[in-house]
């Protein structure tokens with residue numbers, strides 16, 4: 001028998017235990033081991049029923065994703081589950097930790113399921129661009145009905161055991177020792193003479209959908225917008241429909257076809273890449289996992305503006321008490337009112353209980369008295385984006401905070417090292433670059449200064465995890481990873497409209513690519529005045545020999561700051577967020593083109609796409625060469641979580657690899673010839689292209 005699965009007996013119950021740390025992935029050895037364990041249990045005359053459980057911290061997190069690269073080795077998980085279900089002895093799945101994907105499919109193949117209350121169950125396949133492939137889409141609808149199954153399978157979200165229990169997915173909740181509880185549960189089922197519940201043979205729960213086949217089209221329409229561009233959610237619908245319309249065995253075959261179709265799709269490859277990139281990003285070569293992290297019990301945020309308020313909410317949402325320090329009573333009151341309003345809106349949508357809102361608000365303490373920072377284990381500064389102001393704040397924090405406290409800055413453009421110089425503890429200074437709205441956006445760029453200590457990084461990383469953020473470590477440079485790359489994106493968008501494209505065309509092309517919004521719609525949403533202020537601050541340093549589009553500045557000079565003023569790159573009807581083309585903007589664009597001597601022409605969609613996106617790739621290559629980003633995957637994670645890059649395309653660097661770097665590099669070289677220095681090809685990109693390699697090959701010989 002495989003050493004990944006063992007068999008033992010407890011009184012009259014045979015216990016099959018999967019032990020494949022860390023997550024009990026259902027690798028080929030585990031699949032064979034389950035078959036062997038089952039056979040042994042069936043031979044064991046003293047065993048009246050069987051329990052399948054996992055050793056260690058979890059039942060099973062599902063398939064071994066790494067095996068997806070190769071043809072799947074026998075035994076097939078479907079066959080294993082079929083044999084479990086066909087067992088003449090009653091089989092109980094005993095769940096703890098997580099039962100995800102294939103793990104949950106094994107559990108659905110068992111006749112009954114019990115679980116510790118802390119267990120979470122779900123089908124994350126859709127987030128990897130896949131359909132559950134071992135009967136999940138056929139058995140779950142037979143257990144909970146088609147409609148609920150659709151929701152569960154297309155959401156990919158794990159569900160807490162108690163809720164799963166209330167929906168009938170789990171038959172029994174267990175407190176205390178799982179093995180003892182599961183054995184007792186199995187004994188009780190035997191004593192009560194309960195039948196072998198084989199889900200493949202039960203279909204009363206499918207009746208509702210059989211009577212009303214329209215539910216599939218309705219559901220498709222419901223997810224059309226949120227799942228726009230994705231393949232897998234729609235394949236999941238097809239698979240569940242097969243459960244309703246076909247006999248079990250045929251449905252299973254259909255599910256397998258859909259699974260393989262998804263697995264072979266570029267989307268699944270991209271989403272699996274994203275999955276691994278997120279894990280990889282948390283590995284920092286000189287900050288090993290056992291680097292001591294300081295405990296964070298309380299926090300403080302300086303500034304209650306747009307970002308400070310959101311950051312305070314993030315702490316409160318994680319149960320961490322946070323003091324918010326402001327310069328004036330008025331700013332404080334305004335900031336806290338926004339926080340309250342944001343929570344109230346969440347309550348109104350039914351996503352937060354009123355009592356929870358009050359609990360969270362109680363964790364946020366606004367004050368004008370700086371002394372409160374003395375208690376904080378970490379302080380996050382989110383004041384105006386001005387070096388002198390930041391340095392003054394950090395000098396003050398250094399004097400007031402306890403010696404162990406970490407001092408973090410939310411600056412988006414300033415030099416973290418210069419901010420750190422205002423303190424006597426540069427090792428404890430780090431950039432924590434949140435994205436707006438900070439309580440919603442999952443990305444956190446941690447910015448490492450020249451003297452940031454590894455312990456500071458480990459502490460900020462651990463905190464990021466508690467705050468529910470996806471974090472990426474960036475070196476210290478203007479714009480860090482995300483915004484430094486983005487500069488070229490907005491620059492080219494503005495140039496393209498001067499050359500003859502329209503804002504609507506540019507936005508449509510990027511929307512169709514998979515972004516939630518194009519660059520002009522985003523600018524109008526974020527407010528054009530922010531960038532205008534930054535550009536005015538840097539105007540003196542702007543090279544005069546480089547092309548510069550003044551249109552955004554002209555819009556601001558006319559008070560067109562975007563949605564908030566009813567006009568920006570577009571105009572907005574009162575109370576509406578729908579962008580409408582505006583002849584006034586078209587005239588400004590034409591005037592700018594005339595002044596620069598640009599002959600306007602028809603600009604093709606393909607050019608719009610490459611002009612906007614290749615600068616990301618080119619600058620990304622520079623970030624890698626400079627060591628600002630540790631890995632191409634880190635850049636992808638930044639773009640997936642901070643900028644709405646479509647996950648099914650894997651991120652800008654992965655996407656470039658799928659196009660082939662030769663093609664990207666040649667096109668950049670061509671733009672360089674046409675448009676000059678702003679398109680200077682990154683040496684690393686050119687080198688990889690010449691060698692026929694991709695970003696994915698970096699770090700490999």
Ligand SMILES: NC(=O)c1ccc[n+]([C@@H]2O[C@H](COP(=O)([O-])OP(=O)(O)OC[C@H]3O[C@@H](n4cnc5c(N)ncnc54)[C@H](O)[C@@H]3O)[C@@H](O)[C@H]2O)c1
Nearest residue numbers: 303304305306307308326327331382383384385411412436
């Ligand atoms: N807005 C964004 O999208 C965004 C995104 C990422 C990072 N950032 C960065 O976050 C920081 C804050 O940006 P914001 O958009 O929240 O600005 P904001 O103008 O909305 O808020 C700044 C707040 O800081 C307060 N403040 C100023 N000086 C202070 C002082 N000495 N002591 C205490 N409070 C003081 C102000 O009263 C104001 O309420 C900036 O460094 C900015 O670059 C902003």
